[in-house]
Amino acid sequence: MKNFIKIIVISCLILIAFCSQAQDTELPKSDTSNIYLVEKHDGVQFTGALISQDMREVIIKTKTGVVAIPRHEVKTIRKLKEQEIDLTGEYMPSEVFSTRYFITTNGMPIEKGESYVLINLYGPEVHLGLADNFGVGIMTSWLAIPIIGSLKYSIPINEKTSVGIGTLIGTGSWGLSDVGGILPYGMLSYGDRRKNINFSAGFGTVWTGGGNNEGRFLCSVAGMTKVRKNISLVFDSFISPGVNEKQESFAIIIPGLRFQTRQLAAIQFGFAGLFFENEILALPVPFFQWFRKF
Secondary structure, X not given: OHHHHHHHHHHHHHHHHHHHHHHHOOOOHHHHOOEEEEEEOOOOEEEEEEEXXXXXXXXXXXXXXXXXXXXXXXXXXXXXXXXXXXXXXXXXXXXXXXXXXXXXXXXXXXXXXXXXXXXXXXXXXXXXXXXXXXXXXXXXXXXXXXXXXXXEEEEEOOOOEEEEEEEEEEEEOOOXXXXXXXXXXXXXXXXXXXXXXXXXXXXXXXXXXXXXXXXXXXXXXXXXXXXXXXXXEEEEEEEXXXXXXXXXXXXXXXXXXXXXXXXXXXXXXXOOEEXXXXXEEEOOOOEEEEEEEO
């Protein structure tokens, strides 16, 4: 049990280190007092000091030089906040897939009308934002065993805090038709779509046709922080303490990196450590995931 507590402590320390890295990358307020983001209707963005603007054009000084943009091509002009700029002075947009880590989710909602597909080495997932603060999803393997449905409702408390409730409901499908399971859970998230920390907990039950039911308490500490325009540090964990002599405690810890390859796509990889039967093992197969928004 002492080793298991160590695993949880290590998980929290790694996550705190990630969040500290994000703090270190912020610039002093004076450095961002006159940095603007100008976005054109075709999606092209310019970041820099706004020199002037009138009815004919907008002139902005970027790192590569002064750019004059015809006014009719400008979609938005917005002053950037401190946390939106990295050490190099580059604009750091919000993390597109900020509601998801490696294997867990957080209390922030998928925006209404937005959807994404997630391809894992073991199989695909699809998640849809059906309404304000409500999303559904489906997960499976390449053999369609099992098939798991996902429901999540998010409740924003304030600008930085969200809570959520959700459930996973699964079946063994065609290969294991007599096997099923359910995992209701709750979440507490603090942060925004660039940097956040999440705590979640639930109780999962698996049953078989023979009437054998097994339940376990599950919890997670996870988080992410954007360190560059296209790079985020991601940390995830999946922890199940044994509550009786028949249940062995186990935990999975997954640190990794996410690269925003395009505006609507990202790849993510990490290496997992497994704690089981009082031993710490490194899983030989890495986590590799591909995100695509549609």
